[in-house]
Amino acid sequence: MYAAQYEITLPADYDMEIIRNRVANGGHVLDDRAGLGLKAYLVRERGSNGSPVNQYAPFYLWNDTGAMAHFLVGSGGFQNIVRDFGRPAALHWTGIACHAGPARTAPPRAASRRLTPLPSGADAEGTGLGTAALVEQEAEHVRRLSRLPGLHTAALAVDPRHWQLLRIVLWAESSVADHDATEHYEVLHLSAPGLDDLPQGRTW
Numbered sequence: 081m082y083a084a085q086y087e088i089t090l091p092a093d094y095d096m097e098i099i100r101n102r103v104a105n106g107g108h109v110l111d112d113r114a115g116l117g118l119k120a121y122l123v124r125e126r127g128s129n130g131s132p133v134n135q136y137a138p139f140y141l142w143n144d145t146g147a148m149a150h151f152l153v154g155s156g157g158f159q160n161i162v163r164d165f166g167r168p169a170a171l172h173w174t175g176i177a178c179h180a181g182p183a184r185t186a187p188p189r190a191a192s193r194r195l196t197p198l199p200s201g202a203d204a205e206g207t208g209l210g211t212a213a214l215v216e217q218e219a220e221h222v223r224r225l226s227r228l229p230g231l232h233t234a235a236l237a238v239d240p241r242h243w244q245l246l247r248i249v250l251w252a253e254s255s256v257a258d259h260d261a262t263e264h265y266e267v268l269h270l271s272a273p274g275l276d277d278l279p280q281g282r283t284w
Contacts, residue, residue, distance in 0.1 A: 081117065081141055081142070081143065081175030081178055081235070081237070081278060081279055081283055082141070082142045082145050082148055082172065082173070082174060082175055082237075083139070083140065083141055083142075083172065083173040083174075083175060083235060083237040083246060083248065084139070084140045084142065084148060084170055084171065084172045084173075085137060085138065085139045085140065085170075085171045085172075086137070086138065086161065086168040086169065086170050086171065087135055087136075087137045087168060087169075087171070088135060088136040088137065088161070088165050088168055089133050089134070089135045090133070090134040090135060090136065091134065092126055092133075092134065094134045096123065096125050096134055099123055099136050099268075100123075100268060103121045103268040103269050104268075104269075106160075107121050107268065107269035107271065108269075108271070109157065109271075110157065110271040110273070111271045111272075111273060112273050113147065113151075113271065113273055114144070114147055114273070114274075115142060115143055115144030115146065115147020115148070115150075115274065116140065116141075116142055116143070116144075116147060116151075116271065116273055116274055117140075117141035117142060117143045117272070117273075117274040117275060117277060117278040118140070118141050118233070118270060118271065118272040118274070118275055118278070119138060119139070119140050119270070119271040119272075120138065120139045120140075120188065120191055120250060120265075120267050120269075120270050121138050121267065121268040121269040121270070121271075122136075122137045122138060122139055122191055122265035122266070122267060122268070123135065123136055123137070123265060123266050123268060124137065124263065124264070124265055124266070125266070128266075129255075129264040130264065131263075131264070136165075137265065139191070139193075139248060141175070141178070141235060141278055143274045143277050143278065152170060158170075171239070172239070173237030173238055173239045173244075173246045174237055174238055174239075174240065175235065175236075175237045175279070175283050176215065176219060176236045176237055176238055176282065176283060177219050177222055177223070177235065177236045177279070177281060177282050177283060178233065178234070178235045178236075178278045178279045178280065178281075178283070179222065179223060179226035179233070179234045179235075179280065179281065180226070180232075180233060180280060181226045181227070181228065181230075181231030181232050181233060181234060182227070182228075182229055182230070182231060183229070183230050183231055183232045183251070183252035184232055184233065184275075186232065186252040187252070187267075187270060188232040188233075188250035188251055188252055188267045188270055189251065189252060189253055189254075189266065189267055190250075190251040190252075190253060190254050190255040190264065190265065190266060190267060191248065191249065191250050191251065191255060191264070191265040191266075191267050192248075192249045192251070192255035192258035192261035192263065192264050192265070193246070193247065193248050193249075193261060193262060193263040193264075193265070194245075194246075194247040194258070194260060194261045194262050194263075195244055195245070195246055195262055196218065196244065196245040196247070197242075197243065197244055197245075198211050198214055198215070198238075198243040198244060198245060199243075200243070202214055211243070214245075215238065215245065218236060218245055218247065219236055219282065221247075222234050222235075222236045222247055223281075225249065225258070228257055230251050230252045230253055230254070230257065231249060231250075231251060231252075231257075232249075232250040232251060232252055233249070233250045233275075233278075234247070234248070234249045234250075235247070235248050235249075235278075247261075249261075250267065250270070
């Protein structure tokens with residue numbers, strides 16, 4: 081499992097109905113994309129749920145990195161983003177865990193994200209296992225979180241270049257239960273052709 085997201089921050093006075101119409105008209109294109117676990121079409125609107133910005137921020141869980149590469153650089157779809165908005169940085173993380181929640185069969189309407197740094201000094205005992213211990217703690221937290229009513233999918237992944245953990249959670253209705261999330265989003269559409277192929281629990 082591989083996670084990816086790009087963030088397109090839009091002007092403060094941007095009409096977000098443009099993004100809503102874009103997704104309504106084209107969101108179905110990846111509904112049957114081979115190799116894709118899920119794509120959540122995420123937006124934040126300035127002044128809503130504490131968001132300081134207008135932002136379009138699609139999130140992906142890929143089952144096949146070759147399919148991800150084709151999407152990004154093989155004329156597989158990302159060229160439309162580049163054409164319309166310029167080329168944003170594609171954030172990406174290696175998957176650690178994924179859990180189906182009690183609301184897995186409901187279409188998600190909200191999402192929450194938390195980015196957590198993994199400090200280099202988190203190895204007080206000098207064993208080299210400090211980072212592993214922090215990841216273990218967060219993996220257990222995600223596992224417990226996945227039991228909450230209304231939760232669709234919860235995933236954990238790591239960026240080993242910047243040593244940062246990503247927690248992403250999709251919710252059937254509201255993301256308010258994720259109290260320490262750093263971002264809250266609305267889900268405009270979910271493409272989930274490979275949802276059942278995503279790992280259940282740890283990826284190792």
